[in-house]
Amino acid sequence: MGSPVEEKLTALKRYFGYDAFRPGQEAVVDALLSGRDALAVMPTGAGKSLCYQLPALLLPGTALVVSPLVSLMRDQVTALCQAGIPAAYLNSTLTEGQFHRALENAKRGQYRIIYVAPERLLTPRFLDFAQAASLSLLAVDEAHCVSQWGQDFRPSYLDIPAFVDRLPRRPPVAALTATATPAVRADMEALLGLRDPVESVTGFDRPNLFFQVRRGGQKLPAALEFIQARPAESGIVYCAARRTVEEVCAALQAAGVPATRYHAGLSPQERQANQEDFTFDRRPVMVATNAFGMGIDKSNVRYVLHYNMPKDLESYYQEAGRAGRDGAPAQCLLLYSPQDTRTARFLIEQDRENEDLDPETLERVRERDYLRLQQMEGYCRTQGCLRAYLLSYFGETPPERCGSCGNCLRSGVELDITEDAQKILSCVKRTGERFGESTLLRVLRGKTNDMIEKWHLDRQSTFGILRDQKEADLKERFRALLDQECLVQSPGKFPTLALGPRAAGVLFHGEKVTLWTEVPAASHPRQAAKAGSEAPAEADEGLFQRLRALRTVLARERGVPAYVVFSDASLRDMAARRPRTREEFLEVSGVGEKKLEQFGQAFLDEIAAWEQREER
Ligand code: ADP
Ligand code: ZN
Numbered sequence: 001m002g003s004p005v006e007e008k009l010t011a012l013k014r015y016f017g018y019d020a021f022r023p024g025q026e027a028v029v030d031a032l033l034s035g036r037d038a039l040a041v042m043p044t045g046a047g048k049s050l051c052y053q054l055p056a057l058l059l060p061g062t063a064l065v066v067s068p069l070v071s072l073m074r075d076q077v078t079a080l081c082q083a084g085i086p087a088a089y090l091n092s093t094l095t096e097g098q099f100h101r102a103l104e105n106a107k108r109g110q111y112r113i114i115y116v117a118p119e120r121l122l123t124p125r126f127l128d129f130a131q132a133a134s135l136s137l138l139a140v141d142e143a144h145c146v147s148q149w150g151q152d153f154r155p156s157y158l159d160i161p162a163f164v165d166r167l168p169r170r171p172p173v174a175a176l177t178a179t180a181t182p183a184v185r186a187d188m189e190a191l192l193g194l195r196d197p198v199e200s201v202t203g204f205d206r207p208n209l210f211f212q213v214r215r216g217g218q219k220l221p222a223a224l225e226f227i228q229a230r231p232a233e234s235g236i237v238y239c240a241a242r243r244t245v246e247e248v249c250a251a252l253q254a255a256g257v258p259a260t261r262y263h264a265g266l267s268p269q270e271r272q273a274n275q276e277d278f279t280f281d282r283r284p285v286m287v288a289t290n291a292f293g294m295g296i297d298k299s300n301v302r303y304v305l306h307y308n309m310p311k312d313l314e315s316y317y318q319e320a321g322r323a324g325r326d327g328a329p330a331q332c333l334l335l336y337s338p339q340d341t342r343t344a345r346f347l348i349e350q351d352r353e354n355e356d357l358d359p360e361t362l363e364r365v366r367e368r369d370y371l372r373l374q375q376m377e378g379y380c381r382t383q384g385c386l387r388a389y390l391l392s393y394f395g396e397t398p399p400e401r402c403g404s405c406g407n408c409l410r411s412g413v414e415l416d417i418t419e420d421a422q423k424i425l426s427c428v429k430r431t432g433e434r435f436g437e438s439t440l441l442r443v444l445r446g447k448t449n450d451m452i453e454k455w456h457l458d459r460q461s462t463f464g465i466l467r468d469q470k471e472a473d474l475k476e477r478f479r480a481l482l483d484q485e486c487l488v489q490s491p492g493k494f495p496t497l498a499l500g501p502r503a504a505g506v507l508f509h510g511e512k513v514t515l516w517t518e519v520p521a522a523s524h525p526r527q528a529a530k531a532g533s534e535a536p537a538e539a540d541e542g543l544f545q546r547l548r549a550l551r552t553v554l555a556r557e558r559g560v561p562a563y564v565v566f567s568d569a570s571l572r573d574m575a576a577r578r579p580r581t582r583e584e585f586l587e588v589s590g591v592g593e594k595k596l597e598q599f600g601q602a603f604l605d606e607i608a609a610w611e612q613r614e615e616r
Pocket of ligand 2 (some may be wrong): 386387401402405408
């Protein structure tokens with residue numbers, strides 16, 4: 001055996017196939033190895049699991065992991081077993097017989113890692129086991145669930161300190177989360193009873209994510225176009241309402257996209273079946289409400305498309321962050337319309353979750369919700385760098401421009417359209433705010449029809465004041481006025497336009513209205529190079545697709561999700577390196593001894609076959 005540092009690195013390679021730690025990981029690993037508590041705040045995809053899994057391998061005894069989600073436990077345990085690490089979970093999905101057997105094995109010390117639901121901790125049978133076992137560490141995953149200020153408060157997390165107190169020997173405790181706000185962090189430290197923890201807080205930037213917002217325009221065609229441009233890829237489409245989930249999912253299926261759906265209105269059986277279809281890539285596109293998510297451990301999600309704006313940036317970053325957990329390039333697109341803001345305001349008004357709060361606190365909570373909503377809306381409307389906006393929100397001081405988001409890469413010009421805007425708004429006002437866009441367009445351009453004659457609109461002073469404008473350009477201006485809330489549209493089949501909240505400022509106080517005429521950003525992210533992993537060369541793409549197909553076959557044979565065999569990032573690395581020997585295969589990121597043994601030959605053969613074909 002080498003020094004502790006060597007041992008760490010050897011185990012990192014042998015079991016997980018990685019050559020180096022990611023930022024923040026090593027500090028937590030070291031803390032646990034030396035018996036200290038740790039608090040890790042790292043964004044989704046940063047690699048929190050490894051922080052406790054590696055010490056669990058190196059320390060004697062069994063590690064306990066408290067985790068809030070059944071689906072997460074199963075996937076993690078499957079992945080660990082594939083990597084040659086004996087692990088199990090104890091939760092309500094097990095039958096009495098299975099539970100009994102798992103507990104017996106656990107008592108014999110057969111597992112290195114046991115995942116357990118927080119509700120189990122204080123049950124007599126589990127306590128019996130835990131008090132007799134030799135526990136190497138206790139990891140609390142999604143630790144923000146202990147805080148009422150977080151979004152996912154789980155009362156049984158409050159039992160954790162009581163559980164620890166009843167152990168004959170207190171193991172080091174690690175709390176891990178992706179939620180950063182200071183209030184939640186303080187709660188975690190206090191309510192979980194951490195003792196002088198080593199804190200590891202990493203930056204929130206996810207360089208492999210490409211952020212983009214689209215304002216205005218029809219959403220369904222935009223979503224379809226985006227998804228159909230990525231036919232073989234896995235993605236999540238988040239919608240604000242169940243009804244929208246149904247509509248979007250049906251439209252995608254009608255267009256031949258292998259989509260499935262998830263929301264709280266479906267039966268538990270259907271939810272589970274659909275989630276599995278998604279996890280196993282039988283239906284790689286998931287259309288869902290925010291009920292779908294926490295605990296989705298699928299690392300090869302290549303895009304997260306928000307069909308509606310979420311209620312705050314915490315939710316957005318968490319949901320969007322489910323893309324690209326494997327570190328390979330991924331897209332986060334948000335389709336924004338002003339209606340999203342109105343829906344979100346309505347939901348805050350209607351929120352009954354905090355009903356038992358006293359009126360004063362309730363008022364404070366509402367105010368906080370409105371403020372968060374405003375900041376979310378700011379993200380949708382900003383012309384500046386999207387990444388910078390997000391990171392500043394989370395308390396960092398990022399460079400002003402990242403050079404690799406939708407706004408930074410957008411080429412276009414910002415036109416001052418204040419004068420046209422004033423003409424359009426006066427036309428809307430003088431015609432009585434009771435006509436729709438097409439009639440108003442005709443009036444502005446000085447064209448008549450029956451309706452215009454009937455209502456004498458051709459005698460209005462604004463008749464024909466924009467007669468030189470092309471129809472398409474005028475439409476674009478209407479769109480900008482709607483987006484910037486100078487105009488609002490009535491609901492219904494024949495929507496009419498009226499002045500919006502910002503109209504007075506533009507008409508009477510000289511407030512500016514601008515219009516971006518965009519050339520859309522390149523749809524292929526360029527940030528891969530920036531992230532340090534070289535962008536895939538054209539020639540590797542074909543091989544990558546072959547390796548992916550092989551992965552699907554191997555995963556199906558074993559009944560495990562594809563990413564449990566290898567992540568997309570591993571396959572990309574494999575396609576770029578093209579290993580020929582077992583030694584070379586071991587160099588591939590994500591390949592450890594167990595993976596080499598199980599899958600090495602199959603992939604080596606596939607690569608060799610590919611190279612032969614290329615030579616011909
Ligand atoms: P989190 O729980 O923080 O969201 P995970 O623990 O699921 O993230 O890890 C995300 C991905 O990163 C996984 O595919 C994991 O295998 C990979 N990963 C973790 N640590 C490393 C590392 N040191 N080097 C490369 N990849 C890693
Ligand atoms: Zn940017």
